[in-house]
Amino acid sequence: MLDMTTVAAHPQETVLQATAFQEVVKLPLDVGRKFLTLRFHQVTELVQKLLISPLGPLFARLYSYKKLQKTFAHICAKALSDEELQGFWTLISQQQGLRVFHKLIRYMSERRQFRERWVGALQNTSVPLALINGSADPISGAHMVARYRELVGGENIVQLPGIGHYPQLEDSQTVLAAVQSFLAGVMSSG
Numbered sequence: 001m002l003d004m005t006t007v008a009a010h011p012q013e014t015v016l017q018a019t020a021f022q023e024v025v026k027l028p029l030d031v032g033r034k035f036l037t038l039r040f041h042q043v044t045e046l047v048q049k050l051l052i053s054p055l056g057p058l059f060a061r062l063y064s065y066k067k068l069q070k071t072f073a074h075i076c077a078k079a080l081s082d083e084e085l086q087g088f089w090t091l092i093s094q095q096q097g098l099r100v101f102h103k104l105i106r107y108m109s110e111r112r113q114f115r116e117r118w119v120g121a122l123q124n125t126s127v128p129l130a131l132i133n134g135s136a137d138p139i140s141g142a143h144m145v146a147r148y149r150e151l152v153g154g155e156n157i158v159q160l161p162g163i164g165h166y167p168q169l170e171d172s173q174t175v176l177a178a179v180q181s182f183l184a185g186v187m188s189s190g
């Protein structure tokens with residue numbers, strides 16, 4: 001039997017869905033830890049607004065590496081390397097990925113649709129949670145932490161000043177140290 005799980009995820013929806021599922025179904029396994037990295041967005045990016053609009057399919061096909069670079073320059077407080085950006089671009093553009101790119105933004109409407117369930121799961125879960133947040137992220141930075149504290153509370157919140165949307169890339173060592181500190185605290189508390 002699985003007796004412990006650690007989830008480190010960029011999008012909050014991954015952790016929220018797992019938490020909500022575990023709370024509703026009462027799985028016969030002890031999910032010991034969840035580690036939440038980031039999220040609770042506000043739509044600030046023109047790219048997101050266009051993708052979610054009826055023009056989404058057309059816009060997605062016109063999206064380019066240069067536009068990706070510009071977007072990342074805005075949302076990351078510390079510049080990512082060209083190699084990292086090329087990696088993102090490869091993931092987006094392979095196997096005609098731009099044809100479905102606009103569909104990925106549907107998580108924004110899902111967030112509204114499942115808000116009560118997901119927030120309730122965070123508020124009512126019996127497993128330890130941690131949040132690591134790039135405070136300089138214009139999409140889900142310091143303002144998101146304030147909202148998280150209001151709705152969920154919790155002492156395991158790490159804010160990274162001068163870090164943007166992708167803390168795990170912008171300052172991987174600090175994120176790793178925060179993850180390790182959280183896990184050590186969970187392990188020592190039983």
